[in-house]
Amino acid sequence: MPKDGIERVETGIKGLDKALNGGVPRGNLVLISGGAGTGKSTLSLQFVYNGAKLYGEKGVYFTTEQREDELRKQATRFGWDLAALEKKGLLKLIFLDIVHKVNFYETIETTIRTFKPERVVVDSMVTLADSMSITDFKDLTAISFAQLLENVGPQAQVQQAEKLITRNILYNLYSALKQANVTALLVSELPEKSDFLSADEISEFISDGVILLHYLGIGSAEFRSLQIRKMRYTTHEKDYILYDIANTGIEIKKEAEIKV
Numbered sequence: 001m002p003k004d005g006i007e008r009v010e011t012g013i014k015g016l017d018k019a020l021n022g023g024v025p026r027g028n029l030v031l032i033s034g035g036a037g038t039g040k041s042t043l044s045l046q047f048v049y050n051g052a053k054l055y056g057e058k059g060v061y062f063t064t065e066q067r068e069d070e071l072r073k074q075a076t077r078f079g080w081d082l083a084a085l086e087k088k089g090l091l092k093l094i095f096l097d098i099v100h101k102v103n104f105y106e107t108i109e110t111t112i113r114t115f116k117p118e119r120v121v122v123d124s125m126v127t128l129a130d131s132m133s134i135t136d137f138k139d140l141t142a143i144s145f146a147q148l149l150e151n152v153g154p155q156a157q158v159q160q161a162e163k164l165i166t167r168n169i170l171y172n173l174y175s176a177l178k179q180a181n182v183t184a185l186l187v188s189e190l191p192e193k194s195d196f197l198s199a200d201e202i203s204e205f206i207s208d209g210v211i212l213l214h215y216l217g218i219g220s221a222e223f224r225s226l227q228i229r230k231m232r233y234t235t236h237e238k239d240y241i242l243y244d245i246a247n248t249g250i251e252i253k254k255e256a257e258i259k260v
């Protein structure tokens with residue numbers, strides 16, 4: 001237990017744990033936000049991979065983006081043997097197929113209840129929230145469409161109602177993850193010039209933390225940096241942190257300069 005009394009979940013990415021004063025506070029739900037190709041999936045997969053491999057902690061990676069086989073293949077390029085950890089019962093990869101829609105909430109809830117992971121990734125929240133409907137939450141006290149429309153008044157714009165529905169879906173998902181006591185990374189794609197920190201414009205407020213990933217390409221040079229914009233229950237580095245996507249995954253550069 002660190003000096004501040006807050007239990008940590010180490011990402012296993014050295015400079016990042018240092019920037020977080022030891023790791024993500026256990027139980028935090030952290031938004032991983034950034035543009036296309038910034039490394040959101042790599043960072044998130046590394047979090048559950050390291051959890052299982054280095055710390056023996058069970059993890060689940062829910063993905064709407066890549067099938068299980070593609071994930072295993074991609075991981076091999078970083079030298080991560082996911083199948084071995086799956087066999088040991090330390091890791092689950094679950095593809096949520098948004099084309100052949102099943103009840104995603106039920107899949108997530110049942111997996112977490114039965115597998116009891118310590119680490120969870122949802123990649124990505126955007127496609128998931130878009131393809132979930134309020135009826136997925138029939139077991140919860142989700143408010144009905146009629147109530148939602150009532151809330152936005154008789155002049156209700158469809159857009160406003162949709163925002164409320166997304167918000168409601170997110171709240172329910174967040175509260176289910178909170179109740180399950182997991183530490184989660186929730187991926188959200190972000191357009192480069194967004195004024196918000198998440199695509200749904202609400203996740204940054206209900207999350208315990210936000211890590212923003214940036215990419216800048218000048219000619220053939222690439223600059224990747226991340227910033228911990230918010231992390232409840234801990235002090236953390238506020239500055240931009242340079243990183244690379246190397247052949248072992250995310251690597252923090254100039255680690256010695258990180259002082260928390």
Ligand SMILES: Nc1ncnc2c1ncn2[C@@H]1O[C@H](COP(=O)(O)OP(=O)(O)OP(=O)(O)O)[C@@H](O)[C@H]1O
Pocket residue numbers: 034035036037038039040041042043065077078189245246247
């Ligand atoms: N084995 C590798 N070695 C080095 N760099 C890699 C490797 N694999 C992927 N990359 C880099 O990582 C980038 C993609 O990373 P990742 O898929 O984690 O990003 P993302 O933010 O999840 O992207 P998306 O928005 O498409 O979901 C690639 O564009 C490439 O530059």
Ligand SMILES: [Mg+2]
Pocket residue numbers: 040041042065123
């Ligand atoms: Mg991705």
